[in-house]
Amino acid sequence: MPVITYDKQPYACEDGETVLQCLTRHGVAIPSSCESGVCQTCLMRGVQGRPPAAAQQGLKDTLQAQHYFMACVCEPGEDMEVVLAGADVTHLLEAEVMAKSALNDDILRILLKPAQPFDYKAGQFINLYRPDGVVRSYSLASVPRQDECLELHVRVLPGGNMSTWVRDEMHPGDTVAIEGPVGDCFYVPGRPEQPILLVGTGTGLAPLWGVLRDALAQGHRGQIHLFHGSYSTAGLYLVDELRALEEAHDNFIYTPCADEPGDDMNAGVTCERADLAALAALPDLKSWRIYLCGHPDMVDVMKKKAFLAGASLSDIYTDPFVYSMTSS
Ligand SMILES: Cc1cc2nc3c(=O)[nH]c(=O)nc-3n(C[C@H](O)[C@H](O)[C@H](O)COP(=O)(O)OP(=O)(O)OC[C@H]3O[C@@H](n4cnc5c(N)ncnc54)[C@H](O)[C@@H]3O)c2cc1C
Ligand code: FES
Structure with a gap:
């Protein structure tokens, strides 16, 4: 008779009974x-013990990988500790700033070392706290098994509360508070032949850099196309690193895009918005897995267009x- 632990209390489950x-x-x-x-109203997450597959049917595979399940159809096969969805998503912890460097004129690469083990997936995001309580979200560009530190790409916005603080006042050796991980924009192994489309603008490359390296490290064999867009070639970054990955992996194709033509347009940069370039190159997205990150308008429009181009909504991951509208 399996025991269900909820809110620290154990409850014995009878034969044939659901959670x-x-x-x-x-x-x-x-x-x-x-x-x-x-309806997924009863969505819960198994903290200990795996939910049976029947209780996860219809959930996105990113939710399945995090052991979410529907309590109303979950007949547990083993003891489980469970929480309501969202009840335990994040926890606050300290992290040391290990390094800060420039990726281009506007974007900083920050490396953080959490004080405790931090279980995350490349492409999820964390909340970063300023000592006075200002908090902002930043995507994780690092890959857990490959990178020692958490990696953030922070675009410095003129007058931006957090990003100018990161530029001017956050230094290696400092301790900051972070919360997370959050989000379902990450790679899930299991369909290694499925083609993957990654489209990002600006620092939308951060989660995609993580997802891409994670997928390649986990032996993804299907085509992976990355379209990274910026207002100009100066806004692109990690170009050499991405070209090196393209050289090393036959199934990876990288297309840097810039809205405005620049002096170095002949250096392999497409003069078109990243989402439009992606749709022109890949008009049929049936059976593709798609990750869209960055500017909210691009993400919104591209999600609809990807669906119209044949992608299933359950295969589209967005960040x-x-x-912040309050700027505080
Ligand atoms: C899930 C998620 C993941 C994110 N990941 C990242 C990431 O990896 N890297 C990253 O840099 N940011 C990321 N962001 C955005 C980030 O959380 C902050 O909103 C951003 O850094 C600005 O914060 P700030 O305090 O510096 O600016 P604020 O003080 O909040 O000022 C922002 C204000 O700037 C104005 N503004 C908006 N867009 C622009 C623009 N393009 N140029 C100039 N001004 C503008 C608006 O008026 C806005 O209110 C993410 C956001 C979310 C929700
Ligand atoms: S109550 Fe609707 S899915 Fe469980």
Whole structure:
């Protein structure tokens, strides 16, 4: 008889009983609606113990990989510790600033070493806290098994509260507070032949740099196309590193794009917006897995266009870099 632990209390589950029925029978209130695995109102996450596959049917594979499941159709095969979806997503911890360097005129690369083990996936994001409580989200460009530190790419916005503080006042050796990881914009192994399209603008390259290297390291064999866009060639970065990866991997194709023509347009940079260049090169996106990161308008428009070009919504992962409206 499996035991379900919820909020530190153990509850014995009877034969044929679901996690929802077990907890409800013991007087624990869990939100539910359809009770047939459709609406996802009862979404929970297994902290210990794996949920059965039947309880994860229809969930995005990024959620499955994080052991999310529907409590109403989960007949546990083993003891499980469970939490409501969202209840434990993040925790606050300290990290030491290990390095700060320029990726181009506007973008800084920050390396952070968390004080405790930090379990994350390349492409997720963290929240970075300033000592006075200002907080902003930054994507993780690092890959857990390859990189010792967490890597952030921070674009310095003129007058930006956090980004100018990072430029002027955050130094190697300092300790900062971070929270996370958050988000489902990451690579999930299991379909190594599936073609992958990565489209990012500006520092939208940060999560894609992580996802790309993670996919290649995990032996992804399908084509991987990366379209990275910027307002001009000066806004592009990691160009040499990406070209080196393209040389090393037959299945990786890199297309740097700039909205405005620059002096070095003949150096292999496409003079077109990244999303438009991607759609022109790949008009049929049926069966593709797609990652869209960066400017919220690009992400929104490209998501719709990718769907119209045949991609399934469950195969589209997005990270719109929504700016704070309050600027504080
Ligand atoms: C999930 C997620 C992931 C993110 N990942 C990254 C990342 O990897 N790297 C990164 O640099 N940022 C990322 N961001 C954006 C980041 O969280 C901050 O919003 C950004 O750094 C600006 O913060 P700030 O405090 O410097 O500026 P704020 O003080 O918040 O000022 C921002 C203000 O600048 C103005 N503004 C908006 N866009 C522009 C623009 N393009 N140019 C000039 N001014 C503008 C707007 O008025 C806005 O209110 C991410 C956001 C989200 C939601
Ligand atoms: S209550 Fe609808 S999926 Fe569980």
